[in-house]
Amino acid sequence: MxxxxxxxxxxxxxxxxxxxxxxxxxxxxxxxxxxxxxxxxxxxxxxxxxxxxxxxxxxxxxxxxxxxxxxxxADKTYEATVRLGVKTSTGDAEGQVVAERDVPAITPELLAGVARQFTGPLRQVPPMHSALKKDGKALYEYARAGEEVEREARDVVIHSLALSAIDARTLRLAATVSKGTYIRTLGEDIGEALGCGGHLTALRRTATGQxxxxxxxxxxxxxxxxxxxxxxRLLPTEALLPAHDPVTLRGDEAARFLSGLRRRGAWPDAGQVAVFGDAPRSLLGTAHVKAGELIPSRLLSPIEIQQILGQTELPTP
Structure with a gap:
């Protein structure tokens, strides 16, 4: 038992x-x-x-x-391996092989030209095997049922893209991309641009945001x-807010802000602000500043703040 x-x-x-x-x-x-x-x-x-x-x-x-x-x-950075000449149902090694084609001679010049073609703003059609939803149902659920549904192309940005040959049939791909970019789809599209198709055999995310x-x-x-x-190993919550301008409020001003009230001060206009209380220093929430007014966005609760202050001392990000 x-x-x-x-x-x-x-x-x-x-x-x-x-x-x-x-x-x-x-x-x-x-x-x-x-x-x-x-x-x-x-x-x-x-x-x-x-x-x-x-x-x-x-x-x-x-x-x-x-x-x-x-x-x-946030933007994401990936490293991937693309197997050329073989197209699969999922765009990666999990899927069934649906087509095979000859692979052309892969030269550095050819790869540089393809990389330029796929760098910058793009319209990308999400893959069927993805968690994106249509009519309240994930696309992969349709795919598993053998259905293919129409997907609208989305605007994405490939900030940087480097391609290099591992061997005659395998590429190494390194890319920094905007949110919503599917690297599987990018790998497939690069294979099509080379005239032979392809699919991902490995994928690793090496960075997200900061x-x-x-x-x-x-x-x-x-x-x-x-x-x-x-x-x-935990970073403090404010590690998620590196692009936010810091503002510190003291005593009663901090308490009023935490209750959702706008505060006035000599702050310059800012779209993203991280608001802290002093003595002891603690994150209160986020806000934006317009015409000298500090306007709350997302607030921590007083209980959360007390729990954070009582938690094991956290490292700075």
């Missing part, structure tokens, strides 16, 4: 964990594992990585979940740590 499972005692945990997601796990599976390891009450991730992809996955806990959209909107893979912890390393060390 199996012993009953020990119930995990959840607790309030606040901050950002930079995870190097392993292959084979969905983003949600990785999130749930880390949530369990930290015994956290509330958590969310900042954009999915396919099970066949690895790399940077910022996970938000507690108060940090209020600002996770900022990472969803975070890169050198800052990340692996799941195995996190699991091997004592609990205090796991908590020490």
């Amino acid at each position: 199996n012993a009953p499972r020990t119930r995990v005692q959840r607790r309030p945990v606040h901050g950002v964990l930079l995870l190097d997601k392993p292959l084979g796990l969905s983003s949600n599976q990785a999130l749930q594992k880390c949530k369990w390891l930290l015994r956290a009450e509330k958590a969310g991730h900042t954009g999915t990585l396919d099970p066949l992809a690895s790399g940077v996955l910022p996970l938000c806990f507690g108060a940090a979940t209020k600002f996770s959209q900022l990472q969803l909107d 975070f890169d893979v050198s800052q990340c912890v692996t799941l195995d390393t996190l699991e091997a740590m004592p609990e205090p060390e796991r908590l020490a």
Whole structure:
């Protein structure tokens, strides 16, 4: 007879964990594992990585979940491997082979020309095997049922793209892209531009926004740590707000702002502001400034602030 499972005692945990997601796990599976390891009450991730992809996955806990959209909107950097001459049903190695073609001679000049073709603003049709929804249903659900539905092309930006040959049939792709860009689709489109088609055989996210893979912890390393060390891996919530101008409010001004009231001061107009209280310094929320008025956007609760101040001292981002 199996012993009953020990119930995990959840607790309030606040901050950002930079995870190097392993292959084979969905983003949600990785999130749930880390949530369990930290015994956290509330958590969310900042954009999915396919099970066949690895790399940077910022996970938000507690108060940090209020600002996770900022990472969803951030530019991402990827490294990928493209197998030329073979097209699959999913655009990656998981799918069935649907076409095979001869691969032309791949020269550096040819790759440089294709890279230029795909650098800058593009219109990209999302793949059927994606979590994007149509009529309330994920596209991959239609695909699994053997249905193909019409998808509207979306505007994306390829900020930088480098292509190099690993061998006569394999490319290395490195790209920094805007939100909403599908690297599988980019790999397929590059294969078509070369006249032979192709599919992704490996994908790794090396950066998202201001975070890169050198800052990340692996799941195995996190699991091997004592609990205090796991908590020490958390960055403070304000690590999500590097582009926000800081404003500090004192005493009663901080309390009034935290209750949702606008404050007046000699602040220049700013679209993104991170507002802090002093003594002790603590994040209160975000705002914008217009005509000397500090207008609240997203606020932490007084309970969240007290929990953060009582949490194990966090490193600065």
